[in-house]
Amino acid sequence: MYNISMEHNDLEILRHSASHIMAMAVKKLFPDAKLAIGPAIEEGFYYDFELPRPLTEEDLPKIEAEMTEIIKKDIPFERLELSKEKASQLLENAGEKYKTELLREIPDAQVSFYKNGDFTDMCRGPHISSTGKIKAFKLLKIAGAYWRGDEKNAMLQRIYGTAFNTKKELDEYVTRMEEALKRDHRRLGKELDLFNIYHEQAGAGLVYYHPKGAALRGVIEDTLKKEHRKRGYQQVVIPHIAKIDLWNTSGHTGYYKENMYFMNIDEQEYVLKPMNCPGHILIFNRKINSYRELPVRFFELGTVYRYERSGVLHGLMRVRGFTQDDAHIFCTQEQLQDEIAKTIDFAFDMIKKFGFEDFKVFLATRPESYVGTEENWKSATKALEDAMKAKGIEYDVDPGAGVFYGPKIDVKLKDAIGRFWQGPTIQVDFNNPERFDLSYIGEDGAHHRPVMIHRVVLGSMERFIGVLTEHYAGAFPFWLAPVQAVVLPIADRHNDHAQKIAELLREKDIRVETDERREKIGLKIREAQMQKVPYMLVVGDKEVELGSVAVRSREKGDLGVRSLEDFLKEAGA
Template sequence: MEKVKVTLPDGSVKEYDAGTTVKDVAYSIGSGLGRDAVAGVVDGEEVDANYPIEEDVELSIITIDSDQALEILRHTASHVMAQAVKRLYDKVQVAIGPAIEDGFYYDFNLEETINEESLVEIEAEMQKIIDEDIEIERKVLPRDEAIALMEERNEKYKLELIEELEDEMISLYFQGDYVDLCRGPHLPSTGYVKAFKLMNVAGAYWRGDENNEMLQRIYGTAFASEKDLEKYINRMEEAKKRDHRKLGKELDLFSIQDEGRGFPFFHPKGMALRNELVDFWKEEHRKAGYEEIKTPIILDESLWHQSGHWDHYKDNMYFTEIDGETHAVKPMNCPGGILVYKDSMHSYRELPIRMAELGLVHRHEMSGALHGLMRVRSFTQDDAHIYCLPDQIEEELSGVIKLVDRLYSAFGFNYNVELSTKPEKAMGDDALWDEATDALRNAVEKNDLDYEVNEGDGAFYGPKIDFHLEDSIGRTWQCGTIQLDFQMPERFDLSYIGQDGEEHRPVMIHRAIYGSIERFIGILIEHFAGAFPTWIAPVQVEIIPVSDDQIDYALKVKEALSQEKIRVEVDSRSEQVGYKIRDAQVKQIPYMLIVGGREEENETVSVRDRREGDLGTSKLSEFKAKILEEIETMAINQDEL
């Protein structure tokens, strides 16, 4: 019998008969490892546990309780769900069912409408399939056999997918009476799925194309243990309470109208919050040496050909015709900012030039992808473009990283960093890409930031650093980005006059910190659950007169606070004081000032905190000094998160 050598992660080498499976190797190391082994990594590729090893390889074992197994577990759970749906409903056709970040989904075409009751029935059928502990087997069939099998099973979506594959051998997974087109890997059997739950149903177009038929998408999640599942469900319940769409309505911050789907309407209180964010942004950028610009929303088609957006982004752009010529509504601010730089000649002595723009952009998003402020069709990017000398790159990148930290720290965010490299569709040669990627990596490391590399996810014109914020319930959001660009300066023939009197090419740094102001506001709403720190709260103080007799005094207190630019309202409704206090707490107003006859007589206020309750009586001047200090220092009460 031919032998093969298997090199394990600790460097040890073991010899086995050719054809020995990953599972066999795991058992040879230990019975516990054998029982827990659900897949393996052979020479860098994930494979099933029953994958036969036919040559010398490097192998690591994936166990059911590992992070690496989670995606495999969820992918298998999606197949279990599809099998359950096929068992329960006639004439159902399955489409696509991947694992996703927090779980899995599968799209179905069936006559019946799936609802909450249906999900309970599907879960029960899934549990039966899991209890049956059905073996999951991968088979690789010739293309014509795979097509014949799917034709026999009347799986039109699978047939369409196979037609697009160039492979002559097609990977299929057999699970009892269920067969699916899939590359895998999967768990050894359905019995390995222990903790799962179906979450909700949504509509989804086949292949994400609104011209195709609408399918029913069932979302679910799965974990290695019931404890992890329960923890996730609790987090989702907390997320529902914090949903920015719900709180945005309750706090009267913004709305999405049928007349403008995907185009947010900001109400007065939402604008108060937004303006605080913008003012803070502007002041920090002024300190960091940026100058602010503003560029048009609509620009000629030729500009977008020159920038490369036409080739790489036109499907997401809006167009209009002016004077018989095609113009585009800008999806990005970069080309307009470049035209500002090009409008005059620059000397090396001027560089770096830092231009910042709060630019309104429009992008065509599918209606099914729209989600409150998180996914919209028009939003304001806090863009900036830095034009610098090659030897200024790392210093400028460090400056941006420090500015990012200052802004995020003001909201109490932790964050992690991701370095994204050259994508498959990209402009420019490999040497420039390598140079740009190395510069970003050096800047991150010099600032002592931990980071992960995301291969192939850079912008089409350059590599980038992405900043992922972690909110108060542990979710992460990609917001800030820094992109180093050698391509746009070439395409737009940007130059500066060097020490030698000759023209040279500047390096361009694209960067955003909030990312999208709209989305950042949505994140803040959910991060703080609407209980914003006093400095950005839309209403910072609510004055509550005990009776109509104190309304004049309440207005006098309001005037005194308003003169200090404190955002204050008077609740003059004919309601009980207790009702008004509860209402102010629901609206998450940081401070309530109760004013009755005694307070008016003594020129004091009775202070209530939205969380701590009654803080006692205070002179108005003392309260004013306290809240002004809280606003000035941008204090955050971590206990409220």
């Protein structure tokens, strides 16, 4: 354990040193370059520069060549300590305005610099002993980045790269990137004919599900509906637009305005719903509620629309219209922790059902802009913490990442190639019950304020389908596959039998297609295989005679002849 973390640390030092070497190379090519920051990151390193001209892809090989030279010379990294005054003078003389700004914020009297030959950079370190220690590196891409991540600041040019201890590890990294590209959901969405975004004709960030994508989504939605019913949720359906008054009450017009779409109908202002909660609250509030009825759990496959800046849209992962498996639980204070615990169990059950084994849990606390009292926030946060502690769940705190009306638990799913994606979120809300003046009649006959839990289990259908597609690289397990089996007759005379087989399977609720084209069986198999259909059922003279099918599995190839019943049993249908 200790060793692994040490190695990781070494890699960080190596990458950070590589970023210095890159800065050195850039300074050589662009003597006027101003240095900003250049840290090691999860997959490599970057350095931000202000440059006299924009970089292009063609600059990368030149910078790489300079770096290779520097590495070959095996220049030592020398650490020097300077007083703040001297450091400031040095940086100002060099015109390093970004470094000067950083220096001003360092509280210590002494600051460290690292020097390689004639290149010096203010840096905490540590570094490798000399440049020759870098055995494998690669520059990956260029990008724009604001100074300190603030769009009010200057746009700097960032170069991303990565470095490893060995050439082999670098090659593996490159291979992994290629693998990620191959399973990109946007690419697979096209290849498997699942969905499309008709950007030009219909708008960015708005998803159209083709029949196969809709089939997949249908399976997911049916599963969700069933699982929610099992756990005492009632499904509701609400309209997609509502008068602005509703959003004034909830506080959305104050704290969520940037993300909302407004429209005018008969001189009245309406809002395209960015969230489902106010709608569910209206339904809860339709009558006087008794404590005997709580908790009330409303579930909806709720479609919401949020304005997202054009630059952030990304396939199914970041869109402007999406459907959440959203629910709102109205309960008493006393029920709160138990309800949170149940919700966590539900979420974990579901993500495991869909094939995700690993995840990370975060507690997102109060953001800068929020509604409600400090006290409400404190007790809401505590309720989430207590529930997780009671269940022994390990989590990290994500400060300031809560929603404007309450703190939340975020679960991030790890996919098949080790990347994390936003999954379930559970939010506690003391604020909306107050804003909407919600109440229930307690045992004592008096009015009491219920607490609300907002939660999604899979998140949005869009993002989840995107994640699921990348996780399985398009090869969905049998129960999820848009087409579960395809029947392949060898010659025309086998078509009747093929149709009969398909019909029998449809009766069993299997999604099945037949391929009656006058093509060779090899071609039909190849195409079914590329479409990642779990089972191919080949029928020829032998199968017609026996009334059977020859089963070929997507993973295992030819499995031989068997009866339809045996096939169904084997497939787990």
